[in-house]
Amino acid sequence: MAGSRPAPEQLLLRLEWTVVRRLDGLYQGDHRTLFRGHGLDLLDIREYQPGDDVRYIDWNVTARLDEPYVRQYLEDRDLTAWFLLDLSPSVDFGTVETRKRDQLVGFVGVVARLLTRHGNRVGAIFYGDHVEPPIPATAGRRQVLRLLHEIERHEPLKIAPFTALGDLLAAAGRQLVRRSLVFVVSDFISAPGWDAPLALLARRHDVVVVRLTDPREIELPDLGALTLTDAETGEQLWLDTHDAAFRARFAGAMREREETLAAAFRHAGVAVLPLSTEDDLVSAIVRFVIARRQRKALGRVG
16 A cells, blocks of 8 residues: 555544444444344254254254254353454555555454444454464453554565465464454465364354455556566566566466365355455445345245
8 A cells, every 4th residue: 555554543443434433333233234243142042944054053942852962152241252363474465555564453443443342352463474362352442452563563575485274273272262253354365274173163153254365366456577576485477477478377367276275265154255456345345245145035035
């Protein structure tokens, strides 16, 4: 993004006036449905009904009665949300006016403030070139500022070991004991092996993947000869983007990667909020909420 970045206090004030108020007005009195979580207090056990979350099937009762039964939980009065933030070098990529990191900062500021305005707690775990100790979950505007300050403190890394997102997800699985709402904010440019810990995390928590993208990562424009630098390793590569066959191979490889990621997310059973550097943040969140509500409504019917 052109120009210097605003200080966290200025950024949060701007987000509160331009984004948080709009979303809070849209979902006033119904803020939990934006990103819904559940508590751990068992309320009852009842017969399974179409549309119920299969993660709540009580297999012991089901086996004894030979009919599927699900656990009903008493939803916590307050929600605890965690942000698992990928701040590895590839997140600093951006080819228009916005970097993926800028969208990450905006998302954290907006959603954390939206949640804390209603008394919910938020915390975070950062990954730059390693997993850092968690920032404990607390409520209030000062906590949102703390998260933004911590992100600001993480200067872009010029070169780092290739991202191991699985380490971040596995650490969260060990450290997050109470059932929570978990946002995994990443571009998922990572060494393989993150899919299994993501699925394990989703068994206990309500997980939303916020997938950061930039259009130029999906399709190369015809710009002639270019020298590209790998943000993760620093390796440089000469490319002739004027070569139509090369651009077609690149597009095919990216489509295959997109299909692989989508399959991994489906297998893990997580919700996915796509967030491009070209997206308006409010529009992206509203699209996600509407789509999630529609899926739940169809599940109840089916």
